[in-house]
Amino acid sequence: MTATQSGTEAFEREPVALTERITSDGSSAWPVEPGRYRLVVARACPWANRSVIVRRLLGLEPVLSMGIAGPLHDERSWRFHNDPDNRDPVLGIEYLREAYEKAHPGFDGGVTVPTVVEVATGKAVTNNFQDLTLDLSTQWRAYHRDGAPDLYPEARRAEIDEINESVYDDVNNGVYKCGFAKGQGAYERAYRALFARLDALSERLETQRYLVGDTITEADIRLWVTLVRFDAAYHGHFKCNRQKLTEMPVLWAYARDLFQTPGFGDTIDFEQIKQHYYGVHAEINPTGIVPLGPDPRGWLTPHGREELGGRPFGDGTPPGPPPEGERVPPLA
Template sequence: MSGDQGNASYGHKEFKRSKSHFADRVTADGRDGWPVEAGRYRLVVSRACPWAGRSLIARRLLGLEGAVSLAVTDPIQDDRSWRFTLDPDGRDPVLGIRYLSEAYEARETGYPGGVSVPAIVDVPSGKLVTNDFQQITLDFATEWTALHREGAPDLYPEPLRDEIDTVMDGIYRDVNNGVYRSGFAPDQETYESACHDVFHRLDLASERLAGRRYLVGDTITEADIRFFCTLVRFDAVYHGHFKCNVRKLSEDRVLWAYARDLFQTPGFGDTIDFDHIKRHYYQVHTGINPTGIVPLGPDLAGWLTPHHREELGGRPFGDGTPPGPVPSGEEVPATGRP
């Protein structure tokens, strides 16, 4: 199966996203057999994928780069899905494998499901630990605290978790997943319903953010990370490729400023590769774009323009500090940046 999140079904029926097959957790107490341990695990991502993008941002904000190494796949998949063709000799230098599917196979021989990112792999055994994209970032925030950098923000503050969960649930259903329901809709009625849901939720978010800098509380939380990962891809791919074209993100004054504010915050924009994003969607989803032509636009320069959201107050990192520079070797190439 192609696509940026392998646990999904496309085709002639309405788009459905399956639950992650491997839902083990890496925890402080190691209750699933995977204890938090510096250097033991490798995070495998595609910079094209919004679900993997969450884990990239959380890892940066929390300063886990030295504790969890990073593998970046080619944005273009073949029939074996995510591959390490960006690395010398086409192998991940730490895991020694050519395809992420090899880690899935090491975990479960004959595994029949989709191969998805983000994925956490146990380096000593080469086995997949989890592909639970909903849980990985929450565990980074709450279970990996002993390895957080000094000044790391609290991305999932306990007093606000119920509100964060409620906000994230609506955004996931109607926006994060809604753009896929629109893009892979099998008929006009299904498409229109999904597209209406997308823009209804965007309208609600725009109203919510008109007088506040962040979605919940006065600091960046997991909710902002999840919303951003769809917004940053909206005009580049979802507006045209997934037919979410009621309006562009850049035509919503509030959401466009909010997205630019986050993009310009260390840990967000420095993880985004627009080249990977565009090539993946337009070249992999051949059922939607059979020519594989990648559009030239949109102009990315707007992402760096002033947003003025600081006038609303808020403290991006709470009592903490911004993350340091992007580690050597993890920088986004110039071709993917504004």
């Protein structure tokens, strides 16, 4: 997703422009159909990272292809600058905005990742990031791999939704409220809400391995994509500096546990994360200098969370390795 600033002291995220949903029950204009759509993401973006993880865990790679925009963009939107000829090899576009304009000529709204694009027409279908991963779990069920976990179990949905709402407000979006605040008061309110929520989550996770029940759910995925970027970007760049993640023992162990779980750490490219945040947000980092640290190898150290029990994939199994063209560089 691309951060957009409001005209007020506090950061306010603009609503997504394309709220369509892809469904299996005929409730939308866009039916679930293998090969029809392409999921466009960026390694740098936490909102896109959710969909990358869910697609991996559910084994949807054969039916939903993935295009990967580079970490840098300008006012024209996310760009495929890491692909040959600076174009997505399937859609043939240089900027993601082109898919929005094909769907809506003259489009002047926000262009964000993740976006699902219809391959045959090249038209953007949806950038509804809040519902996209839930729909991958529920609407695409017929195409899940054998052994796919249930990331949004029906009996737990109310609890998952409640946690997701508070995590979104105070953590996922909270770091942006800190980083893009235009006034000291707005920054301090966001900062206090962020760390109050992290403290509460730490207390919850001290005695249980995952946020809801004894398996990985949508709630863990949504929290984790912010935690994994915390020290590399949010602690310094967004002034979320009460503590580093590595200084919060429970959350650091929890985050490492998931990083070392197939489908999580193998979606992360720390260099692209830093290139995006420090290279794109000129109003925060006008020099564009990208920091060399922190050393990412700590993510591979023992975490000890197995002692809390839990079954990462429930009655399912881990996903296989990522497809060759979707692999990230190993930690160095």
